[in-house]
Structure formats: C-alpha cells, structure tokens
Amino acid sequence: xxxxxxxxxxxxxxxxxxxxxxxxxxxxxxxxxxxxxxxxxxxxxxxxxxxxxxxxxxxxxxxxxxxxxxxxxxxxxxxxxxxxxxxxxxxxxxxxxxxxxxxxxxxxxxxxxxxxxxxxxxxxxxxxxxxxxxxxxxxxxxxxxxxxxxxxxxxxxxxxxxxxxxxxxxxxxxxxxxxxxxxxxxxxxxxxxxxxxxxxxxxxxxxxxxxxxx
Amino acid sequence: xxxxxxxxxxxxxxxxxxxxxxxxxxxxxxxxxxxxxxxxxxxxxxxxxxxxxxxxxxxxxxxxxxxxxxxxxxxxxxxxxxxxxxxxxxxxxxxxxxxxxxxxxxxxxxxxxxxxxxxxxxxxxxxxxxxxxxxxxxxxxxxxxxxxxxxxxxxxxxxxxxxxxxxxxxxxxxxxxxxxxxxxxxxxxxxxxxxxxxxxxxxxxxxxxxxxxxxxxxxxxxxxxxxxxxxxx
Numbered sequence: 001x002x003x004x005x006x007x008x009x010x011x012x013x014x015x016x017x018x019x020x021x022x023x024x025x026x027x028x029x030x031x032x033x034x035x036x037x038x039x040x041x042x043x044x045x046x047x048x049x050x051x052x053x054x055x056x057x058x059x060x061x062x063x064x065x066x067x068x069x070x071x072x073x074x075x076x077x078x079x080x081x082x083x084x085x086x087x088x089x090x091x092x093x094x095x096x097x098x099x100x101x102x103x104x105x106x107x108x109x110x111x112x113x114x115x116x117x118x119x120x121x122x123x124x125x126x127x128x129x130x131x132x133x134x135x136x137x138x139x140x141x142x143x144x145x146x147x148x149x150x151x152x153x154x155x156x157x158x159x160x161x162x163x164x165x166x167x168x169x170x171x172x173x174x175x176x177x178x179x180x181x182x183x184x185x186x187x188x189x190x191x192x193x194x195x196x197x198x199x200x201x202x203x204x205x206x207x208x209x210x211x212x213x214x
Numbered sequence: 215x216x217x218x219x220x221x222x223x224x225x226x227x228x229x230x231x232x233x234x235x236x237x238x239x240x241x242x243x244x245x246x247x248x249x250x251x252x253x254x255x256x257x258x259x260x261x262x263x264x265x266x267x268x269x270x271x272x273x274x275x276x277x278x279x280x281x282x283x284x285x286x287x288x289x290x291x292x293x294x295x296x297x298x299x300x301x302x303x304x305x306x307x308x309x310x311x312x313x314x315x316x317x318x319x320x321x322x323x324x325x326x327x328x329x330x331x332x333x334x335x336x337x338x339x340x341x342x343x344x345x346x347x348x349x350x351x352x353x354x355x356x357x358x359x360x361x362x363x364x365x366x367x368x369x370x371x372x373x374x375x376x377x378x379x380x381x382x383x384x385x386x387x388x389x390x391x392x393x394x395x396x397x398x399x400x401x402x403x404x405x406x407x408x409x410x411x412x413x414x415x416x417x418x419x420x421x422x423x424x425x426x427x428x429x430x431x432x433x434x435x436x437x438x439x440x441x442x443x444x445x446x447x
Contacts, residue, residue: 040220043439045392047409048428051416052223055230055425060238062226068239076238151299158301161394165413175303179395182307193304197296200304204295208288213346 003177004192010171014088014163015156018095023149025096026103027141030111031133038101050094050162057090058083083166090166095159099152103145110144111137147211154203158196224432230425250422254430255411261322262391262408263434268326269333269390270383276330277337277382278375284342298335305331306399313400320402328400329390336389337382344378384442388435 029036041049056062064079073079083090114137122136160175167176174196181189230236231250233243283290309328310319318324348371356370394409403410408431415424 034217036217037220039439039443040224040436043388043435044223044432045388045409045435047392047394047412048227048432049223051412051424051428052226054416055421056226062241065239065241069241154299158299158304160301160303161392161409161413164395165416175301175395178303178307182310182399186307189307193301193307196301197304197308200299200301201292201296204299205292207295207299208292 004174007172007174007177010088011157011173014091014173015153018092018099018156019149019153021092021096022099022152023103023145026100027107027145029100029104030107031137034104036101038105041098042101042105044098046094046098046159046162047165049098050165053090053094054083054166084168086171088163088167091163094162094166095156102152103148106144106148107141110141114140147207150203150207150210154200158200224429227425227429227432231422231429233422250426253423254426258406258408258411259430261405265326265329265407266387266390269329270386272330273333273337273386274379274383276334277341278379280338281341281345284338285345294335294338297331302332302393302396306396310399319400320404322405325397325401325405328396329393332393332396333386333389336385340382340385341375341378344375348374380442384438387438391435
C-alpha cells in the first residue's frame with residue numbers, strides 16, 4: 001500500500017510539474033508572438049519525443065559527448081543523469097516540450113480575439129508593462145488556460161508509454177505499477193485501475209464545471 | 215531562431231538513423247549505414263494505418279451520434295470527458311476479462327474495437343464544437359422549402375459540420391496511431407503496431423533502428439496536421 005501511495009504522489013508530481021512548465025513556456029511564447037511551425041511538435045507522438053530526449057540527454061548521449069569534447073566532464077559517469085533520475089526529469093521534459101505548443105496555440109487564439117484594446121486602455125490609465133500583464137492580459141487568459149491545464153494534467157496523470165520507456169523501476173508512475181501487478185496479482189492491478197479511473201472522473205467533473213462555453 | 219527549433223528532433227533522428235555504430239565519445243558519426251532503414255518492417259506500419267483508419271471512421275460515426283446529447287446534457291459531457299481522461303492502462307485492465315470471454319483478445323478486431331474508447335471522446339467534442347456554431351433555423355428553413363430529412367443532412371447540416379468531422383477524424387487518427395498500452399494489453403503482443411516496435415527497439419538498445427522507426431511514426435501525424443491546417447486557409 002505504501003508503495004502505491006508513493007507512486008500516486010510521484011504521478012501527481014510528474015503531472016503537476018510538466019503542466020506548470022508547459023503552461024509557463026506556452027503562454028510566454030504566445031505573448032512574445034513567436035512564429036513557429038507548431039504543427040510539427042503538436043503532432044509529434046510523445047514516444048518520438050521520448051526517444052529523442054533519451055538519445056540526446058542520456059549519460060552517454062550526444063549532449064554529454066559535446067560537454068566531454070569541450071572538456072566539461074571526464075567521462076559518461078560524470079554527466080548528471082537527467083533521463084532516469086529520482087525525480088523523473090526526463091519524463092517531465094518530454095511532456096513539457098510536447099504540451100508547450102498546445103498552450104501556446106490556445107493562448108494565441110485568446111490573444112487574437114482581444115486585439116490589445118484592453119491593454120491600450122490600461123496603458124492610457126498609466127499601467128506599466130508588468131502591470132498590464134499581471135492585471136489585464138493574464139486574467140483574460142485564465143478562463144481558457146485553467147481548463148486546458150486541467151486537461152493536460154489529467155493526460156499526463158493517465159499516461160503509460162513515456163514513463164514506461166524513460167522511467168526507473170522505482171519510483172514508477174501508477175500506470176506502470178498497475179501494469180506490473182497485472183502480470184503478478186490481477187486484483188491489485190484492478191484496484192489501482194479503479195482508483196485511477198475515479199481520480200480521472202473527478203478531474204473530468206471539474207473540467208466540465210470550469211468550462212462554460214461548449 | 216525559435217522557428218527552427220521544432221526541426222531539431224527531426225534532423226537528429228535522420229542523422230541517428232543513417233549513422234552506423236556511433237558510440238561514446240564520438241560527436242560526429244564515424245560511419246554511415248543504411249542498416250537501420252533496412253530493418254524497418256512493413257507489418258507495424260500496415261497495422262497502425264489500418265487501426266487508425268477504423269478508429270477514424272468509428273469515432274466520427276459515434277461522434278455524430280453523440281454530439282447532440284453532449285451539447286444538451288452536462289452528465290453526458292462529464293461521461294465523455296471521463297472517457298477522454300481515463301488512463302488507457304485502466305481501460306485495458308478493466309476490459310481484458312470481458313474481451314477474453316468474447317474471444318476478442320489477441321485479435322486485430324479486438325484491438326480496433328478498443329481503440330474506439332480513447333478516440334471517440336475527441337470526435338464527440340470536435341463535432342459538438344461545429345454543432346454549436348450551426349444555426350438550427352437553417353435546417354428548419356430547408357424543411358419549409360420542402361427538403362427531406364436526408365436532403366437537409368446532405369446539403370445543409372452535413373456541410374456545416376464538415377470542419378468538426380475533419381478535426382474529429384484527425385484527432386482519432388493521431389490518438390489511435392500513438393496508442394501503446396491498450397494495443398499491448400488487448401492485442402497480447404500479437405498485433406504489432408509502430409509504437410510497439412518503437413518501444414521494443416528502444417528498450418533493446420538498438421538506437422539506430424529506434425530512430426528510423428520513430429521517424430516513420432512521426433511522418434503520418436505531421437503530414438496529417440499540416441494538411442488539415444492547409445485545408446482551412
């Protein structure tokens with residue numbers, strides 16, 4: 001039971017951290033009006049991104065080799081293990097990169113509708129750049145971004161493939177733990193599945209209540 | 215600069231798939247080889263395409279059937295959203311017993327059927343979004359002018375819902391295409407798809423073949439999304 005609870009918190013941590021990072025970078029890119037071909041990362045399957053992250057950032061990966069070549073480290077063992085570390089940094093990175101375009105596109109849709117008039121009014125009233133962002137733009141973005149963040153959080157919470165490919169044996173996310181039990185003790189696997197299902201149903205209920213336009 | 219960052223994974227995978235043995239500490243591949251591309255099999259590609267096609271058609275049909283109820287009832291919205299957020303592993307574990315009794319495990323059609331679960335909610339939401347922009351008076355006017363039920367669908371409502379149908383179909387394709395654990399659980403390893411091949415090669419440590427499979431795996435969704443985007447402009 002302790003193992004399952006620990007894995008629950010680990011799953012929550014991964015989902016929260018990836019969602020937070022993707023939200024921050026997505027909104028930042030949208031505010032700066034970055035012109036990017038969003039379709040490429042948006043349509044890229046998560047597993048592809050996971051494979052790229054492993055090949056680039058593993059202790060003997062391309063980035064470690066470049067650092068070694070420049071004399072930064074003495075061997076592959078000295079490169080920080082960001083792919084299979086205790087905190088799931090590799091998994092977080094994959095989801096943060098993958099979901100950034102989703103938030104960026106969503107924020108850009110809202111920003112286009114606003115057309116800057118509110119900001120102009122606030123500026124006339126003497127609001128600075130930071131004040132306009134803090135009291136005008138961000139509150140106007142929130143109604144669209146909060147439900148979107150909930151969706152991404154739920155998606156990462158539910159996911160199996162990326163943590164399965166990238167994660168360590170321990171700690172592992174709930175889906176991976178349940179899959180291991182599916183082979184050894186099916187009752188436990190069913191129990192974890194029901195628990196995860198109820199959690200997802202709760203998130204879905206929250207989403208339905210938060211989103212007003214359908 | 216940011217503009218070109220999105221191509222980094224693609225360029226890297228291309229180099230990795232054509233590089234032969236490329237070990238520490240080489241930054242530049244010491245040799246080039248077509249071995250990885252020769253090892254890419256056709257079977258997973260055909261399976262993935264077929265499953266995604268079935269999911270597309272099935273999910274859009276269910277989407278059209280359920281979109282109205284989705285618009286009217288908050289309970290239906292909750293049920294559909296729950297389906298969308300339900301962990302694929304939980305779905306697989308929960309349905310495995312039932313599929314076993316029905317003789318649908320380890321079979322292509324069993325996997326195709328189970329792919330409808332994660333794909334349908336997105337088709338419902340996409341069609342419902344188009345439906346919310348559709349003015350029902352237009353259908354009423356067509357009826358007043360003597361159009362039959364079929365004609366109203368064919369010439370008025372259907373064309374108006376087309377963007378939602380296309381978006382829903384694209385979503386269904388991509389979600390089915392990326393599905394790993396449901397395929398593994400219900401297909402029992404007998405139905406080999408691209409994500410399963412990718413995980414297999416990556417876990418066995420054959421990085422070059424994993425990179426080649428990852429590129430094939432990337433191709434269809436990217437082409438599809440570029441095409442959908444072009445369609446609207």
